[in-house]
Amino acid sequence: MTSALDALPVTQMPPDGHYGPAGKHGVTARIFDPPALATLAARHGAGAALSAAARVELGLDLADAPRLSRANGLTAIGTGPGRWFLLAEAPEDLPAHLAALAPHAAITEQTDAMVGFELSGPHVRDLLAKGVTVDLDPSVFPPGAAATSNVAHINTSFWREPGDERFVFLAGRSYAVAFARFLVASGAAFGLELVHRG
Amino acid sequence: MRIPCPYCGARDASEFAYLGDATLTRPDPAAPDAADAFHDYVYLRDNPAGAHSEWWYHSGGCRRWLKVTRDTTSHAIAGAELAGGAK
Missing domain, CATH: 3.30.1360.120 (Probable tRNA modification gtpase trme; domain 1)
Known part of the structure; x- marks a missing residue:
């Protein structure tokens, strides 16, 4: 064919x-x-602190599971234990936006x-x-x-x-x-x- | 063969890489008999018929190592857990 x-x-x-x-x-x-994309990886033992910071700073409920969570123009996709893709709906400096999470997670710009x-x-x-x-x-x-x-x-x-x-x-x-x-x-x-x- | 990944769910074995025996413990390199102990650790392996504990790496999914209990005669998998526990 x-x-x-x-x-x-x-x-x-x-x-x-x-x-x-x-x-x-x-x-x-x-x-x-994707307009803006970053990976988020919880630092060792910091999973609970990261979830709390995401809830307080971003209003985002980071489920530690292969699930989507979305709030305030941000989408988190669980890719592994303590790891997520974060996508923004509009072009932006995502690591700057996520800076409040930096004490609890490694944040890596991945937009391209x-x-x-x-x-x-x-x-x-x-x-x-x-x-x-x-x-x-x-x-x-x-x-x-x-x-x-x-x-x-x-x-x-x-x-x-x-x-x-x-x-x-x-x-x-x-x-x-x-x-x-x-x-x-x-x-x-x-x-x-x-x-x-x- | 499908492996029940604790994070991802049941996935085809093609998504995983096999490492081998998960019952071994790395010897102490500072011990006086380290050379003999490492020889046994590296080369001497049991070849059990039946239940076996082994390492599998979920390269196509969550990128975590799993400790899988598999029956070597039937490929039936009794369980799988994340290596190092949940983070």
Whole structure:
């Protein structure tokens, strides 16, 4: 079977557009650069102090679990015991914003390190079933659930957004093309709309 | 084979790297018999048929070491805990 990917160099991001049978709109994938991103790693034995500081200084409830917590324009995603990704909704100096947490955690600016993929549409879980080994049924992966796992041999952190069925994946920047090719290869059968969001 | 990571949940073994026997204790390098003790520590391993305690690194998930109890004859996993305990 021929695919739109056959003619595309593996180093080149697949262009925006519709992939798959005309008239089928099963999945929409929006590729975006997170406006601001940092990692947060609790210092040894400082987990409780970090949670308390995050609550007082940022109003953020840092769950030490693979879950999303969000408050005041900040989103925290649990990636490991005592470790989180922190994302801001608007471009900003995130380490400066988080400075109050510095006594309790190592904070590392990572804004350019990851590329985001926001997936939605009626067939989003059919697409993801071809690469994700985590059960995404809402009964076990409800809104706000997060996971770090290998998807199509690419390490990603992802979560289900609260509200409508929408998943966001973060992949290392140098893997973004490979991840986009996985989405096209796995999603075209359902009709995939690929768009870049500024 | 799926390994029940205490943080991530049950995950496919392909996300993990295997280190080996978790029942060994590193000998004291200052002890007078350190050379012999290290020889045994590095080279002499039991090869149990049945329950075994072993280290697995969750490289594809939470990046933590796990101590996993696995039956070497059936691959049935009786439990897994974070190495060094929870932080």
